[in-house]
Amino acid sequence: MNAKIMLSEFRLKWVDLFMVFVNVPIVILLTNINQAVSILVSVFLNLFYLFLLTSNVKKSLVLEALIYVINLTADHLSDIILRLSHFNIPYIVSFIMIQALFMPILYLIVRNNKESEFENLVGISKLETSLSVLILIVFGILMTFTEILSGNKLDNLIYNLLILVMASLILLVIHFSRIKDLEKNFDLQKKELQIKNNNRYIHEMEKHYNELRKFRHDYQNTLLSLDEYIRTDDIQGLKKYYNAEIKPISSKMGQEKYKLEDISKVGNKELKSIFFNKLYSAQLEGINVSFESKNEIKNFHTDTLDLAVAMGIILDNAIEETKEQDHGVIQVGIIDVDTEIMIIVQNSVRDNELPVWKMKRAGFSTKGASRGMGLSNLTEIINRNKNLMLETMKVNNNFLQKITIEVGDIKDD
Amino acid sequence: MIDIFVCEDNYKQLNEIVSYINNYVLIENLDMELKLATSDPYRILNYLEKNDTEKSLYFLDIGLSSDIDGIELAKKIRKNDFDSKIVFITTHSEMVFLTFKYQIEALDYILKDFPDEIQGKVTRAIDLCNEQFQKKESKSEEYYQIKTGDQLKSVKISDILFFESSPVPHKVIVHLMNGQFEFYNTMKEIESENEKFFRCHKSYVVNVDNVESINRQTRKITMSDGEIIFSSVLGCRTLVKMKNNN
Numbered sequence: 001m002n003a004k005i006m007l008s009e010f011r012l013k014w015v016d017l018f019m020v021f022v023n024v025p026i027v028i029l030l031t032n033i034n035q036a037v038s039i040l041v042s043v044f045l046n047l048f049y050l051f052l053l054t055s056n057v058k059k060s061l062v063l064e065a066l067i068y069v070i071n072l073t074a075d076h077l078s079d080i081i082l083r084l085s086h087f088n089i090p091y092i093v094s095f096i097m098i099q100a101l102f103m104p105i106l107y108l109i110v111r112n113n114k115e116s117e118f119e120n121l122v123g124i125s126k127l128e129t130s131l132s133v134l135i136l137i138v139f140g141i142l143m144t145f146t147e148i149l150s151g152n153k154l155d156n157l158i159y160n161l162l163i164l165v166m167a168s169l170i171l172l173v174i175h176f177s178r179i180k181d182l183e184k185n186f187d188l189q190k191k192e193l194q195i196k197n198n199n200r201y202i203h204e205m206e207k208h209y210n211e212l213r214k215f216r217h218d219y220q221n222t223l224l225s226l227d228e229y230i231r232t233d234d235i236q237g238l239k240k241y242y243n244a245e246i247k248p249i250s251s252k253m254g255q256e257k258y259k260l261e262d263i264s265k266v267g268n269k270e271l272k273s274i275f276f277n278k279l280y281s282a283q284l285e286g287i288n289v290s291f292e293s294k295n296e297i298k299n300f301h302t303d304t305l306d307l308a309v310a311m312g313i314i315l316d317n318a319i320e321e322t323k324e325q326d327h328g329v330i331q332v333g334i335i336d337v338d339t340e341i342m343i344i345v346q347n348s349v350r351d352n353e354l355p356v357w358k359m360k361r362a363g364f365s366t367k368g369a370s371r372g373m374g375l376s377n378l379t380e381i382i383n384r385n386k387n388l389m390l391e392t393m394k395v396n397n398n399f400l401q402k403i404t405i406e407v408g409d410i411k412d413d
Numbered sequence: 414m415i416d417i418f419v420c421e422d423n424y425k426q427l428n429e430i431v432s433y434i435n436n437y438v439l440i441e442n443l444d445m446e447l448k449l450a451t452s453d454p455y456r457i458l459n460y461l462e463k464n465d466t467e468k469s470l471y472f473l474d475i476g477l478s479s480d481i482d483g484i485e486l487a488k489k490i491r492k493n494d495f496d497s498k499i500v501f502i503t504t505h506s507e508m509v510f511l512t513f514k515y516q517i518e519a520l521d522y523i524l525k526d527f528p529d530e531i532q533g534k535v536t537r538a539i540d541l542c543n544e545q546f547q548k549k550e551s552k553s554e555e556y557y558q559i560k561t562g563d564q565l566k567s568v569k570i571s572d573i574l575f576f577e578s579s580p581v582p583h584k585v586i587v588h589l590m591n592g593q594f595e596f597y598n599t600m601k602e603i604e605s606e607n608e609k610f611f612r613c614h615k616s617y618v619v620n621v622d623n624v625e626s627i628n629r630q631t632r633k634i635t636m637s638d639g640e641i642i643f644s645s646v647l648g649c650r651t652l653v654k655m656k657n658n659n
Binding site: 331383392 | 484508509510511512515516561579580581584588589590591592593594595596638639640
């Protein structure tokens with residue numbers, strides 16, 4: 001039960017049946033024969049069950065250690081309470097009651113952690129795994145020995161409980177300090193990345209600026225030579241010069257190098273950075289990209305970090321799809337009207353008959369589950385921000401994702 | 414009769430486009446007429462205020478020497494004349510493709526950077542415009558109108574598969590043959606808006622015409638694009654009855 005709460009997994013699965021119908025009877029049967037053996041067996045069975053549930057060895061080890069510690073605490077507490085109070089309730093009832101008390105507390109803790117969404121990023125380290133295994137072994141031995149050697153004496157029980165609580169506290173302190181450390185590192189990494197991205201942008205801008213300077217130089221020279229042709233009335237020469245020199249320049253202007261310049265109109269650092277970096281890397285992959293925005297947009301009327309993550313997911317999907325095409329195209333545009341801002345990402349798709357709902361479904365992709373995860377994150381972000389709306393369409397071999405930001409509501413208040 | 418309007422501030426280009434249009438209309442003997450060719454966007458707006466146009470085609474330059482540009486002009490024309498066809502005349506550097514397509518829903522665009530292609534693009538736009546108006550007249554397709562923010566979207570009823578309620582209150586996701594999008598409405602309201610819409614589940618309103626099959630045991634409904642949604646017991650029974658009556 002506790003395991004399930006920790007995993008925030010509330011749906012029933014067939015492995016739960018295994019837990020109820022295999023693990024529990026075996027453990028109860030063994031308890032009647034030998035307590036130490038039964039504890040050992042139950043630990044292994046639980047481990048197996050957790051592994052089935054999470055399909056992750058490290059995670060199940062850590063979880064099992066936690067559950068074992070909680071069970072032990074509950075077991076000791078109920079033992080002590082029973083002895084001290086001389087109540088005549090069966091041991092098992094009080095044990096379950098205390099367990100039930102632990103559950104909501106556990107749930108609250110897990111939920112708080114989930115909200116920070118940090119656990120998922122960090123994962124479980126080797127240190128934690130080995131620590132949990134150590135705890136399992138040490139406490140296992142400690143409990144068996146004290147129980148076997150000196151029986152269930154009250155003193156022993158209280159000492160054991162004290163050791164248990166102390167150890168748990170120490171571990172908790174270590175854990176939290178480690179998380180804080182990791183968080184700091186994570187922030188630092190994010191800032192570093194941001195600086196790197198900004199530098200890339202500045203570098204690109206400088207390159208453009210230099211090109212512009214060269215262009216201005218060429219332009220002045222061109223005007224001078226035109227002047228010369230006109231002054232001497234050399235129309236034939238002018239024609240020749242126009243076709244040879246001016247026409248090629250004019251066609252060069254439309255080349256893709258300049259297609260991202262509208263990104264400068266995005267008045268938000270996170271978004272500017274995500275648009276530029278994704279589209280720039282797409283361009284390096286040989287994808288034909290363009291970005292357009294008629295007006296400068298300073299206020300996006302929503303959580304721009306969320307919006308940047310959402311755009312990242314959409315653009316990643318677009319790049320993934322188009323980089324395998326011969327002439328892949330990604331077009332991004334921001335359109336702002338009085339009451340809303342629309343961000344459109346359109347990419348070419350290979351000719352297939354797949355309906356949109358299949359493309360959107362989580363986990364659908366030949367490239368593994370990560371892409372599906374991205375799309376469900378996208379849905380989550382859209383639902384979390386009240387004034388965002390998502391549109392997904394497939395029109396004439398183009399896949400279109402559009403996020404609409406309603407600005408009307410917010411302007412009012 | 415389709416009225417044609419041209420707005421371009423370069424006289425040379427204006428005359429060029431006007432001559433292409435006139436020639437094509439004359440040669441092909443089309444039911445079209447050039448009503449106004451001007452460099453001043455306000456002349457077009459004035460004309461529209463004073464006259465009624467039934468069907469119209471606009472060729473608009475983006476960079477106008479006026480306080481509004483071609484896109485602003487197109488927006489104003491659209492407000493007045495929802496069904497009009499708009500073609501933009503532009504250069505590569507002014508090109509805002511997605512804005513043309515999704516904000517103005519332009520019919521096409523003509524790039525000035527390729528002077529040799531202008532004539533072909535003009536005649537193609539005229540053909541396309543004719544074709545679209547004819548298509549609209551021949552088919553009396555039923556449309557469902559959805560308001561999303563500033564825009565009014567017309568969706569063919571036959572394209573609508575079902576509506577799904579979103580976890581966010583008052584937000585509904587409409588699933589179409591070729592995509593899906595969100596808008597603000599309530600399931601109750603939607604069900605009452607068309608007789609083909611039926612609320613088969615707390616969070617679904619289906620378009621009965623696009624229900625492919627109903628499984629009464631599992632209470633699963635398969636839509637015509639293969640997507641599967643759930644139904645309530647009662648909804649299932651009513652839906653089977655509705656399908657049988659059709």
